[in-house]
Amino acid sequence: MYIELHHVSKHFSSRAGELAAVGPITLTVPSGQFLALVGPSGCGKSTLLRLVADQMPPTTGTIRLDGAPPEEARRRKAIGWMAQQPALLPWATVLDNVRLPLRVNQGHGSPPMAPEELLAMVGLADYARAYPNTLSGGQQQRVALARTLATGARLWLMDEPFAALDELTREVLADEVLQLWQQFGPTVLWVTHHIPEAVRLADRVVVLSDRPGRLCADLAIPLPRPRDETAPEMMEPIRQIRSVLREGRP
Numbered sequence: 001m002y003i004e005l006h007h008v009s010k011h012f013s014s015r016a017g018e019l020a021a022v023g024p025i026t027l028t029v030p031s032g033q034f035l036a037l038v039g040p041s042g043c044g045k046s047t048l049l050r051l052v053a054d055q056m057p058p059t060t061g062t063i064r065l066d067g068a069p070p071e072e073a074r075r076r077k078a079i080g081w082m083a084q085q086p087a088l089l090p091w092a093t094v095l096d097n098v099r100l101p102l103r104v105n106q107g108h109g110s111p112p113m114a115p116e117e118l119l120a121m122v123g124l125a126d127y128a129r130a131y132p133n134t135l136s137g138g139q140q141q142r143v144a145l146a147r148t149l150a151t152g153a154r155l156w157l158m159d160e161p162f163a164a165l166d167e168l169t170r171e172v173l174a175d176e177v178l179q180l181w182q183q184f185g186p187t188v189l190w191v192t193h194h195i196p197e198a199v200r201l202a203d204r205v206v207v208l209s210d211r212p213g214r215l216c217a218d219l220a221i222p223l224p225r226p227r228d229e230t231a232p233e234m235m236e237p238i239r240q241i242r243s244v245l246r247e248g249r250p
């Protein structure tokens with residue numbers, strides 16, 4: 001699924017007045033690209049993702065997903081969403097948590113795989129009958145990942161999905177997402193504060209300015225995968241992104 005943002009911005013009104021959260025941003029993301037979005041805390045990264053997901057309308061500008069308003073993709077369940085806290089149903093088993101979106105999604109195209117297969121892919125074959133509160137944070141995120149796969153979403157919006165996990169689990173899971181991305185080919189918008197992670201994973205890193213986040217830098221990372229964060233060729237893009245972030249201006 002390709003993404004087109006044209007002069008997109010979002011303002012929030014509150015008692016304290018108007019708050020410019022993000023934009024204006026103009027950006028095109030080709031289908032199947034893995035794009036990492038980095039920027040200072042509070043610059044509007046999550047807001048931008050929520051706009052793309054059609055969770056709220058932009059204040060200015062237009063968003064198109066495969067040439068259509070994002071509402072269409074949302075209705076077709078073509079947008080997968082992962083955040084720091086996996087929104088699992090506590091009363092449903094792991095298997096049902098993965099099955100449920102399939103039920104909701106009936107008639108919107110066939111899912112790529114059976115829920116049991118998806119659980120096996122994320123390493124949870126033995127946990128099908130467990131309940132979410134008996135799983136570790138990393139395992140819960142694996143369920144959320146299987147659920148994203150279950151919807152057959154063509155766009156994965158990932159808002160620091162593993163930031164709450166320990167470093168090793170975070171790396172392992174990010175690598176698994178990368179493998180699944182290579183296998184399924186969705187477009188990925190991946191928000192992270194971790195610059196080496198952005199460079200290790202993404203085809204392209206977009207850096208936003210301080211709030212309201214606007215485009216500061218747009219870097220292609222044409223390095224072969226798998227990538228090693230400590231390899232010398234990784235240092236230059238990491239340095240470049242750090243320096244742009246320090247400047248903090250578009």
Ligand SMILES: Nc1ncnc2c1ncn2[C@@H]1O[C@H](COP(=O)(O)OP(=O)(O)OP(=O)(O)O)[C@@H](O)[C@H]1O
Pocket residue numbers: 012013014019020021039040041042043044045046047048211
């Ligand atoms: N629903 C809302 N109502 C009012 N203000 C909001 C709302 N959502 C976000 N904001 C404000 O918009 C700005 C951008 O927030 P957002 O969460 O998008 O930033 P972020 O870059 O994702 O931050 P972080 O990196 O810390 O997660 C912040 O100042 C935030 O307080």
